[in-house]
Amino acid sequence: MENIGKILVVDDEADILEFISYNLKKEGYEVFTAANGKEALPIAKKIKPDLILLDVMMPVMDGIETCKRIKSDSDFDQTYVVFLTARSEDYSEIEGLDAGADDYIAKPIKPKVLVTRLNAILRRKIKELAAPSIKVKDLLIDRESFLIYRGDQKIQLARKEFELLFLLASKPGKVFTRENILEKVWGDEVLVVDRTIDVHIRKIREKLGDEYIGTVKGVGYKFEI
Amino acid sequence: MENIGKILVVDDEADILEFISYNLKKEGYEVFTAANGKEALPIAKKIKPDLILLDVMMPVMDGIETCKRIKSDSDFDQTYVVFLTARSEDYSEIEGLDAGADDYIAKPIKPKVLVTRLNAILRRKIKELAAPSIKVKDLLIDRESFLIYRGDQKIQLARKEFELLFLLASKPGKVFTRENILEKVWGDEVLVVDRTIDVHIRKIREKLGDEYIGTVKGVGYKFEI
DNA sequence: AAACAGATTAACAATTAGATAACAATAAGG
DNA sequence: CCTTATTGTTATCTAATTGTTAATCTGTTT
Numbered sequence: 092m093e094n095i096g097k098i099l100v101v102d103d104e105a106d107i108l109e110f111i112s113y114n115l116k117k118e119g120y121e122v123f124t125a126a127n128g129k130e131a132l133p134i135a136k137k138i139k140p141d142l143i144l145l146d147v148m149m150p151v152m153d154g155i156e157t158c159k160r161i162k163s164d165s166d167f168d169q170t171y172v173v174f175l176t177a178r179s180e181d182y183s184e185i186e187g188l189d190a191g192a193d194d195y196i197a198k199p200i201k202p203k204v205l206v207t208r209l210n211a212i213l214r215r216k217i218k219e220l221a222a223p224s225i226k227v228k229d230l231l232i233d234r235e236s237f238l239i240y241r242g243d244q245k246i247q248l249a250r251k252e253f254e255l256l257f258l259l260a261s262k263p264g265k266v267f268t269r270e271n272i273l274e275k276v277w278g279d280e281v282l283v284v285d286r287t288i289d290v291h292i293r294k295i296r297e298k299l300g301d302e303y304i305g306t307v308k309g310v311g312y313k314f315e316i
Numbered sequence: 317m318e319n320i321g322k323i324l325v326v327d328d329e330a331d332i333l334e335f336i337s338y339n340l341k342k343e344g345y346e347v348f349t350a351a352n353g354k355e356a357l358p359i360a361k362k363i364k365p366d367l368i369l370l371d372v373m374m375p376v377m378d379g380i381e382t383c384k385r386i387k388s389d390s391d392f393d394q395t396y397v398v399f400l401t402a403r404s405e406d407y408s409e410i411e412g413l414d415a416g417a418d419d420y421i422a423k424p425i426k427p428k429v430l431v432t433r434l435n436a437i438l439r440r441k442i443k444e445l446a447a448p449s450i451k452v453k454d455l456l457i458d459r460e461s462f463l464i465y466r467g468d469q470k471i472q473l474a475r476k477e478f479e480l481l482f483l484l485a486s487k488p489g490k491v492f493t494r495e496n497i498l499e500k501v502w503g504d505e506v507l508v509v510d511r512t513i514d515v516h517i518r519k520i521r522e523k524l525g526d527e528y529i530g531t532v533k534g535v536g537y538k539f540e541i
Numbered sequence: 542a543a544a545c546a547g548a549t550t551a552a553c554a555a556t557t558a559g560a561t562a563a564c565a566a567t568a569a570g571g
Numbered sequence: 572c573c574t575t576a577t578t579g580t581t582a583t584c585t586a587a588t589t590g591t592t593a594a595t596c597t598g599t600t601t
Contacts, residue, residue: 109388112388113384113387113388116387116388117387117388249576249577249578250577250578251577251578251579252577252578264460264461265460265461266460266461266462283578283579283580284579284580284581286559286579286580286581287578287579287580289558289559289560289561290560290561290578290579290580291578291579292559292560293559293560293561296560306558306559306560307462307475308474308475308557308558308559308586308587308588309474309475309557309558309588310462310475313461474587474588474589475588475589476588476589477588477589508589508590508591509590509591509592511548511590511591511592512589512590512591514548514549514550515549515550515589515590515591516589516590517548517549518548518549518550519589531547531548531549533546533547533548533597533598533599534546534547542601543600543601544599544600544601545598545599545600545601546597546598546599546600547596547597547598547599548595548596548597548598549594549595549596549597550593550594550595550596551592551593551594551595552591552592552593552594553590553591553592553593554589554590554591554592555588555589555590555591556587556588556589556590557586557587557588557589558585558586558587558588559584559585559586559587560583560584560585560586561582561583561584561585562581562582562583562584563580563581563582563583564579564580564581564582565578565579565580565581566577566578566579566580567576567577567578567579568575568576568577568578569574569575569576569577570573570574570575570576571572571573571574571575
């Protein structure tokens, strides 16, 4: 569960703080905590979290206000803000998104949901920050245009195919297990069957030729060096 | 049956404690015991067990709570937690896995099942922690790519062959008995005949040459230093 | 040297994993 | 809303891996 990402959790209730903290740590995140907005800001400044999980209702400085301050600070351009909101206070949902939040999660919090959503958000972020293009062998795999260049030939892959190739090519030679691939390309919200991967591999091979992706029976696939 | 692994067993019933303890010791594990969660934590802190076997229903501090505390402590990142749960309380199964348990075993406990499951779990763990590549003699045995490099020559082994070579090479010079090898490479769920190992050894020798794996008659095989 | 124990080896059988094709469901675009 | 492309599933086929058996070989012991 090698997972990158620092998360700052802000809530005034110690129980909830602990509960969330525990669940996120389990997932492999580095977790920091603060009891209210006022406390949170300096901590955030210091640790530069990838994501801030913010309770809307807090004494001293509420979530909305905190979010506004965060979002107006260019230090936090790369930081996602996710609100925690009681289901009934749907008004805060609106206002929260107005204040610049990237997502919100309703209480009561279910660990699975929490983890899944945050994983999804952070995966998106990581992907955006990832190298925009990879050069391997005679290929240029370009995220910007979602095209594969070989010499002056342009090859168009469908999105999933592209992501899959991109993953394999990100570490040529390394064997990725199907589990690996599912987690990285599909994410853990989705449930797809192993054969699906095989089929996408085949599609890629059809378009590019067989020489790029190798099969290691009983283990997985790799980009051939 | 030189088996690595420290196990802490936590249950309030002395009978069960003794029963489990006896069966695990027989298997070669170092076994420690505690009567409840409160007792267990300091012991766990001290001995750093590889696995904690935790009864769900206990006075003083129940399994779920204990598990949560364990899992929120980074000291125990490398520790597996397995629940013991009466079949009927299937609710605890859910909650237990939520609390971060890695597996659970239903009572009534059958020694075979217990031992088999724990072996499997610990084997997985050991594999995860294993070095990704081994250099011996003129070989580089690489888990990332599942390839053997000799100079700039790449040699592809089938999976079982690879695992077998990897095992032997993980401790060059040490003689592994067939029993050893079966346990580590095949796992004890599977039942294969001894000659199978011989055949795999032969296949490896065919691909790599005879100079790497030595036979110690009446004992087993080793990687020649 | 005969008898034995254990290892090697070849030939074969069983199993399993992956490739592939055809199809179904879903999403995207006009 | 219809059409098309993408994405996902399933069933079948193929090939490689894995496992078994039995004959042979090697070395040891008596």
